[in-house]
Amino acid sequence: MQKPSIPKGTRDFSPAEMQKRDYIFNTIRNVFKLYGFQSIETPAMETLNTLLGKYGDEGDKLLFKILNSGDFLKKADNEAYSNIDSPKFANSVSEKGLRYDLTVPFARYVVQNRNNITFPFKRYQIQPVWRADRPQKGRFREFYQCDADVIGSNSLLNELELIQIIDGVFDKLNLNIDIKLNNRKILSGIAEIIGKPELLIPITVAIDKLDKIGEEKVMQELSDKGLNNKDIETIRPVLFLKGKNEEILKSLRDVLAKSEIALSGIEEMEEIFALISNVSVKAKISLDLTLARGLNYYTGTIIEVQSLEANIGSICGGGRYDDLTGIFGLKDVSGVGISFGADRIYEVIKELNKFPTDNTESLAIMFTNFGKQEAKYCLPYLNQLRHSNIPAMIFPDSIKISKQLDYANKNNIPFVILAGESEMQNQTFTVKNMIEGTQKSVLANDLLTNLYK
RNA sequence: GUGGAUGUAGCUCAGUAGGUUAGAGCACUGGAUUGUGGUUCCAGGGGUCGUGGGUUCAAAUCCCAUCUUCCACCCCA
Numbered sequence: 334m335q336k337p338s339i340p341k342g343t344r345d346f347s348p349a350e351m352q353k354r355d356y357i358f359n360t361i362r363n364v365f366k367l368y369g370f371q372s373i374e375t376p377a378m379e380t381l382n383t384l385l386g387k388y389g390d391e392g393d394k395l396l397f398k399i400l401n402s403g404d405f406l407k408k409a410d411n412e413a414y415s416n417i418d419s420p421k422f423a424n425s426v427s428e429k430g431l432r433y434d435l436t437v438p439f440a441r442y443v444v445q446n447r448n449n450i451t452f453p454f455k456r457y458q459i460q461p462v463w464r465a466d467r468p469q470k471g472r473f474r475e476f477y478q479c480d481a482d483v484i485g486s487n488s489l490l491n492e493l494e495l496i497q498i499i500d501g502v503f504d505k506l507n508l509n510i511d512i513k514l515n516n517r518k519i520l521s522g523i524a525e526i527i528g529k530p531e532l533l534i535p536i537t538v539a540i541d542k543l544d545k546i547g548e549e550k551v552m553q554e555l556s557d558k559g560l561n562n563k564d565i566e567t568i569r570p571v572l573f574l575k576g577k578n579e580e581i582l583k584s585l586r587d588v589l590a591k592s593e594i595a596l597s598g599i600e601e602m603e604e605i606f607a608l609i610s611n612v613s614v615k616a617k618i619s620l621d622l623t624l625a626r627g628l629n630y631y632t633g634t635i636i637e638v639q640s641l642e643a644n645i646g647s648i649c650g651g652g653r654y655d656d657l658t659g660i661f662g663l664k665d666v667s668g669v670g671i672s673f674g675a676d677r678i679y680e681v682i683k684e685l686n687k688f689p690t691d692n693t694e695s696l697a698i699m700f701t702n703f704g705k706q707e708a709k710y711c712l713p714y715l716n717q718l719r720h721s722n723i724p725a726m727i728f729p730d731s732i733k734i735s736k737q738l739d740y741a742n743k744n745n746i747p748f749v750i751l752a753g754e755s756e757m758q759n760q761t762f763t764v765k766n767m768i769e770g771t772q773k774s775v776l777a778n779d780l781l782t783n784l785y786k
Numbered sequence: 787g788u789g790g791a792u793g794u795a796g797c798u799c800a801g802u803a804g805g806u807u808a809g810a811g812c813a814c815u816g817g818a819u820u821g822u823g824g825u826u827c828c829a830g831g832g833g834u835c836g837u838g839g840g841u842u843c844a845a846a847u848c849c850c851a852u853c854u855u856c857c858a859c860c861c862c863a
Contacts, residue, residue: 338854341853341854341855389861391860391861391862392861392862394787394861395861395862434863462863464861464862464863466861466862467787467860468855468856469856469857469858470856470857470858471863472861472862472863473863476863477863478863479863538861626862645863646862646863647862647863648863649863650862650863672863673863674862674863675863676863677863678863701821701822703821733820733821734821734822734823735819735821735822735823736823737822737823738822738823738824739823739824740823741823742823742824743823743824749822749823751821751822753821754821755821763821763822765822765823767823767824768824770823770824772822
């Protein structure tokens with residue numbers, strides 16, 4: 334007999350875990366709805382054309398590809414096979430892949446359904462995504478993302494709303510967070526100032542690590558990527574600007590004055606902070622010039638959320654992408670969105686022991702089963718409870734009562750109703766309170782009104 | 787993809803100078819209690835020691851490979 338198992342990096346969720354997961358999903362979903370976002374779903378798999386090239390080389394490597402059906406070897410690229418060119422060979426036997434995130438499939442959806450969509454389109458989407466990453470703390474191969482995006486609007490009010498959503502969700506979940514903001518245009522400006530715009534990505538990847546590996550190693554990496562000492566000395570002071578968010582922006586204006594693109598990024602940031610000052614936000618919000626984020630498609634605002642209480646990396650991220658739909662043939666449509674990492678949020682709440690203890694959704698009442706006649710006697714009253722919105726069940730088999738009570742006990746059912754021969758004769762029920770260990774007799778017709786008394 | 791650790795009953799883990807029949811707690815089943823759970827007591831079932839190969843008279847224990855899980859890096863939610 335083979336031992337049952339599941340693939341690396343995947344998980345089963347028990348009823349107890351699902352209850353906690355649903356708490357997170359419901360919280361996020363309710364806030365999304367509150368801000369006027371509508372739900373959509375897209376398939377677990379997309380064609381590889383849709384997915385490849387959107388997440389950089391690293392992302393392409395992490396895509397799960399699906400083997401073609403049928404006699405797929407007929408179309409196989411034998412040349413690639415003999416050259417041991419795995420990616421090329423894989424493409425010849427696979428044309429579908431599991432989605433890597435929700436943003437790219439959403440962009441595909443928007444372009445494909447452009448005639449049925451009224452812009453600006455505010456959609457939310459809560460679905461699993463798959464990455465062939467090596468699992469570790471807070472990292473899985475199958476995990477849920479909870480995305481909210483606004484597409485077809487350039488207004489920075491959208492950025493404000495997304496920040497408010499983040500604030501609202503984590504406030505409801507009782508987590509302390511730091512919302513880090515930056516703007517790709519500022520980073521582009523820095524690359525422009527030193528005259529090496531083509532090195533934007535390597536530069537951002539390097540400075541993103543500042544708080545992790547330290548100043549010296551970042552400068553070393555910058556030098557490795559082809560920056561000379563003069564370039565590095567230009568960048569260095571920018572990264573260490575201190576003060577309030579508004580003050581940093583002010584100094585940036587001077588340093589990056591020669592870059593038009595940087596100035597427009599700075600202006601956007603100033604506007605966002607000005608907008609935020611009109612609403613009350615509980616979370617810490619910081620301008621972080623070292624925030625880069627890997628995904629290649631971001632062009633404006635970038636957002637990343639970190640827990641101030643747990644060390645698990647980013648628990649929510651997002652940003653503005655000006656031309657993601659362009660790749661699919663719809664130009665000049667700007668989008669901005671965020672993505673909550675539900676699985677990491679789960680780990681944080683678990684670590685901090687902040688899951689609510691009251692579970693109002695669990696079963697409240699169980700009828701024991703003494704036999705066929707007795708069960709039939711219970712059925713109308715069971716029905717009555719359910720019609721009154723009280724979660725209830727009858728034990729399906731007439732096994733020993735101690736077993737049935739044991740079942741109720743293990744499932745945290747607070748009330749058990751005993752109905753045997755004598756109860757039937759007297760038209761009563763014996764109601765047992767499983768928490769206090771007490772029991773009482775009530776008239777069957779008074780069950781509903783006397784239950785909790 | 788790179789580096790390090792790990793794997794013994796359903797779960798958490800003991801068990802190495804290699805040596806009869808591999809243990810415990812929890813869980814499970816039955817009984818004390820044929821209509822009363824969460825406590826207690828008694829009894830019982832359950833393991834190809836991750837998998838494959840090797841060394842040896844003899845391997846859970848030593849060696850090699852492989853897979854799993856975990857941690858760090860890369861990257862990211």
